Amino acid sequence: MSVVPNENEALKNNPRSIAILGGTGPAGLGLALRWSRAGETIILGSREAQRAQAAADKVRERVGPHANISGMENTAACGAADILMLTVPFEGQASLLKQLKPAIRSGSILIDATVPLAAAVGGRASRTVGVWQGSAAQQTAELVPKGVSVVAAFHNVSAELLNGDAALDCDVIVCSDDPRAAQVARDLAAKIPGVRAIDGGKLENARIVEQITGLLIGLNVRHKGHAGIRITGLPAQAYR
Amino acid sequence: MSVVPNENEALKNNPRSIAILGGTGPAGLGLALRWSRAGETIILGSREAQRAQAAADKVRERVGPHANISGMENTAACGAADILMLTVPFEGQASLLKQLKPAIRSGSILIDATVPLAAAVGGRASRTVGVWQGSAAQQTAELVPKGVSVVAAFHNVSAELLNGDAALDCDVIVCSDDPRAAQVARDLAAKIPGVRAIDGGKLENARIVEQITGLLIGLNVRHKGHAGIRITGLPAQAYR
Secondary structure, eight states, X not given: OOSSOOHHHHHHHSOOEEEEETTTSHHHHHHHHHHHHTTOEEEEEESSHHHHHHHHHHXXXXXXXXXXXXXXXXHHHHHTOSEEEEOOOHHHHHHHHHHHGXXXXXXXXXXXXXXXXXXXXXXXXXXXXXXXXXXXHHHHHHHSOTTOEEEEOOTTSOHHHHTSSSOOOEEEEEEXXXXXXXXHHHHHHHTSTTEEXXXXXXXXXXXXXXXXXXXXXXXXXXXXXXXXXXXXXXOGGGBO | OOXXXXXXXXXXXXXXXXXXXTTXXXXXXXXXXXXXXXXXXXXXXXXXXXXXXXXXXXXXXXXXXXXXXXXXXXXXXXXXXXXXXEOOOHHHHHHHHHHHGGGSOTTOEEEXXXXXXGGGGTXXXXXXXXXXXXXXXXXXXXXXXXXXXXXXXXXXXXXXXXXXXXXXXXXXXXXXXXXXXHHHHHHXXXXXXXXXXXXXXXXXXXXXXXXHHHHHHHHHHHHTSOOEEEEESSOGGGBO
């Protein structure tokens, strides 16, 4: 073994960073809190750098001074990270991706949690609108540069519970056409206490996983809860 | 109280019967087995009376001689029952309902478990086709006589596990525009050991619950299991 690390080794030693785009919303903040606690390097992205920094400071207060979290404007966050986590409302998804496109590094992984809720066009949050490509995640796949792997995940995790301190009680179904990227997302899901990750197959299956969020929102309204889902009946090796 | 029972009281004393249409398929047989064990009166419906009777005999063998189960041709089954349970493949749903329409009693409840799998048109069982009305259950609601209440339920219960003897580990999401009919379906779901019933709101929400079956079938293929779902994060009173 050489004493001087080569580029690959240097990359390996350099801890990966996760940019959470739309990171000052409840879902983004909740993921930042949980992943920061798990030791990940987090960059909160927002339209305004100041707002992102203030949000990052709040997360650090909760996690502790060792928390590796910063805040940046979305485009800068994008350019500084290897993994991008998209947690924006559907109405902002396409325009944000078009804006970010030049900043997204080739070879990076974009995890999309967007749900095409009808609320985006003034309808109900328990209903969805149809997306031409089949799902919000497939729309994302059309909008990112070549060489970027899109994963759909984290749609069905309660943002409110993510922002708490208790372990969750839900599964994250992960869909992607790139098995390596899917594995990265499943590992990130499993870092949230109480969450199991399940390989949900190809990205096209995101259309069902996205719909489930509409159902869960309806259940939350009807039953006053923070609904999640568990998949039962699969062998142990199916989880994570 | 009068000694001579009036018509309503006679109806109350006369145990209700459940016709399972398409009852010789795996889902129908599994529901028949579980409900028969719970003491319900079951009529298995099939295209051929003989086939239905043979299937009913097999269920009786497993449940015991006290089982109140018989087999009839679908139309006859329909006319003899207060609750209709529809467990047919999507490709047979509309034509069967058109055939049965004159036989369906006014005031009866029809529980629909149909899933518009793409398999109906030669596609995959992990994909669905779009239904004009929004869901297979809403198509059913268009095809039944006035005064019949349609409920969507039991889409996501593994037929294989229903046909076993062990308790299940899944929830049944029940959607209907008629709260009384939805309650009947939820009570029936809760009679299956291990199953909890959840009010999923209006019949239109069936479109999401139906899609989930496609996802579960994909998970079964990928992970070699018998997937079901549990809804977490709701208060105890939300179940049943």
